[in-house]
Amino acid sequence: MRHSRGLILFVLMTALLAIASTTAATPPAKRPNIVFLLADDLGWTNLRCFGSDFYETPHLDRFAQSGMKFTNAYSACTVCSPTRASIMTGMYPARLHLTDFIAGQNRPFAKLQIPDWNKGLDLSYITIAEALRDAGYRTAQIGKWHLNHAGRNAAEYGPTAHGFDSEIDKPRGTKGYILPPGGNPDGESKSEYLTDYLTDKAVAFIDDAKDAPFFLYFAYHVPHTPIEGRADLVAEFTKKVRADAIHNNPIYAAMVASLDQSVGRVLERLDRHGIADNTLVIFTSDNGGLTQRYGKHDGFTENLPLRRGKGSAYEGGVRIPAIVRWPGVTAAGSVCDEPIMTTDYYPTLLEVTSVAGDATHNKSLDGKSITPLLRDPTSTLHRDLYWHYPHYHAGGDSPYSAIRSGPWKLIEFHENNGVELYNLTDDLGEQHDLAASMPDRVALLRDKLHAWREQMQAQMPTPNPNYDPARAAHVGRGTGD
Numbered sequence: 001m002r003h004s005r006g007l008i009l010f011v012l013m014t015a016l017l018a019i020a021s022t023t024a025a026t027p028p029a030k031r032p033n034i035v036f037l038l039a040d041d042l043g044w045t046n047l048r049c050f051g052s053d054f055y056e057t058p059h060l061d062r063f064a065q066s067g068m069k070f071t072n073a074y075s076a077c078t079v080c081s082p083t084r085a086s087i088m089t090g091m092y093p094a095r096l097h098l099t100d101f102i103a104g105q106n107r108p109f110a111k112l113q114i115p116d117w118n119k120g121l122d123l124s125y126i127t128i129a130e131a132l133r134d135a136g137y138r139t140a141q142i143g144k145w146h147l148n149h150a151g152r153n154a155a156e157y158g159p160t161a162h163g164f165d166s167e168i169d170k171p172r173g174t175k176g177y178i179l180p181p182g183g184n185p186d187g188e189s190k191s192e193y194l195t196d197y198l199t200d201k202a203v204a205f206i207d208d209a210k211d212a213p214f215f216l217y218f219a220y221h222v223p224h225t226p227i228e229g230r231a232d233l234v235a236e237f238t239k240k241v242r243a244d245a246i247h248n249n250p251i252y253a254a255m256v257a258s259l260d261q262s263v264g265r266v267l268e269r270l271d272r273h274g275i276a277d278n279t280l281v282i283f284t285s286d287n288g289g290l291t292q293r294y295g296k297h298d299g300f301t302e303n304l305p306l307r308r309g310k311g312s313a314y315e316g317g318v319r320i321p322a323i324v325r326w327p328g329v330t331a332a333g334s335v336c337d338e339p340i341m342t343t344d345y346y347p348t349l350l351e352v353t354s355v356a357g358d359a360t361h362n363k364s365l366d367g368k369s370i371t372p373l374l375r376d377p378t379s380t381l382h383r384d385l386y387w388h389y390p391h392y393h394a395g396g397d398s399p400y401s402a403i404r405s406g407p408w409k410l411i412e413f414h415e416n417n418g419v420e421l422y423n424l425t426d427d428l429g430e431q432h433d434l435a436a437s438m439p440d441r442v443a444l445l446r447d448k449l450h451a452w453r454e455q456m457q458a459q460m461p462t463p464n465p466n467y468d469p470a471r472a473a474h475v476g477r478g479t480g481d
């Protein structure tokens with residue numbers, strides 16, 4: 001009896017001492033590293049863990065299992081540059097007046113004339129890279145930027161002008177995704193496929209920066225056109241094509257596989273250095289998958305069950321995969337259905353890193369921190385989301401604005417001021433336009449959309465004096481990619 005009482009006391013004392021020593025030994029919280037992985041034109045269903053029936057993404061699937069998957073994640077725009085600007089600034093493209101891919105597309109005889117928009121991200125904005133760098137982070141940009149002012153000195157508006165300590169993109173002489181012969185002599189992979197080359201640079205940066213808080217913004221080119229995969233992967237997927245699958249392009253599958261392998265290598269590097277537990281990793285895309293050009297289905301990929309793809313006002317244009325892992329916060333394998341947008345990452349990253357940022361810039365942030373969702377995926381952000389695209393696009397629709405409010409989505413097409421209304425909970429594929437049967441709901445949402453456009457001082461398209469119905473689809477000079 002006495003013996004057991006003594007043992008209990010001993011155990012209690014040991015436990016108390018252990019707690020005390022743990023408390024005393026806990027170092028001040030280390031600021032987390034940030035790794036932001038951005039795919040280009042990757043559609044909502046284009047990962048296996050988001051429903052692809054053909055593409056293989058084992059590394060991203062495992063990553064999703066270790067973090068939080070967002071099923072209602074949106075790009076701020078249906079094309080590249082504006083979404084990238086929204087990530088860098090936390091603001092809506094409409095507010096930035098940067099609303100199309102740089103340099104955009106000119107339709108001289110279309111019904112509407114597009115506004116005179118900003119073809120570059122002005123230096124007056126404090127990008128997330130600048131905010132983090134000024135707080136002591138090492139910052140690196142690797143891959144595609146697409147925020148340069150067209151026709152001006154690229155270095156003047158490139159990543160290093162916008163807060164990145166370093167920037168690396170494709171080497172000179174690269175054709176599509178293929179480096180010039182001998183173009184990657186120092187790379188770990190020795191591969192002459194662009195994605196592998198950029199991944200070599202990304203892991204080399206992590207090797208070098210592992211002891212400091214760092215922000216790595218790795219913006220892939222895949223799976224954007226040209227559709228061109230690494231030969232061994234194309235051969236592998238060519239053997240696996242199935243006639244009954246929604247996704248059936250082996251070259252596109254090879255590009256997605258390259259992306260997946262790259263994400264695997266980046267995540268492995270964090271593990272190897274023992275810094276994964278102190279690194280927040282975001283994976284997402286900049287717009288939906290490209291499914292058609294000039295009204296013709298191009299067969300590259302599909303976003304089904306979503307309607308349409310890149311360039312379009314429908315969900316296929318703007319709903320994208322998103323996975324976030326914040327170790328110690330996001331529950332492994334969790335799923336969040338609350339809508340989020342690429343504008344949200346700026347305030348989220350400020351909060352996660354405890355960086356104040358620039359007070360003036362922050363007053364105009366349109367995004368909301370998603371940290372409540374990362375802590376509890378069932379919580380809500382209580383807000384509506386908006387899009388404004390006063391442009392024509394080869395992939396899809398004419399100029400439009402849209403709002404998502406709860407399950408409702410209202411699209412306003414500027415050529416005729418017509419509206420379409422969908423309930424995304426009942427009708428994810430946007431097949432049943434409810435506008436005619438729900439005039440009150442339409443009026444409410446249209447008022448909200450117009451009030452938001454006023455607040456943004458959004459640029460509107462105007463009637464085109466050179467409108468020629470016979471030549472409306474003609475693409476003039478000044479087209480970009």
Ligand SMILES: [Ca+2]
Pocket residue numbers: 040041079080224286287
């Ligand atoms: Ca894109």
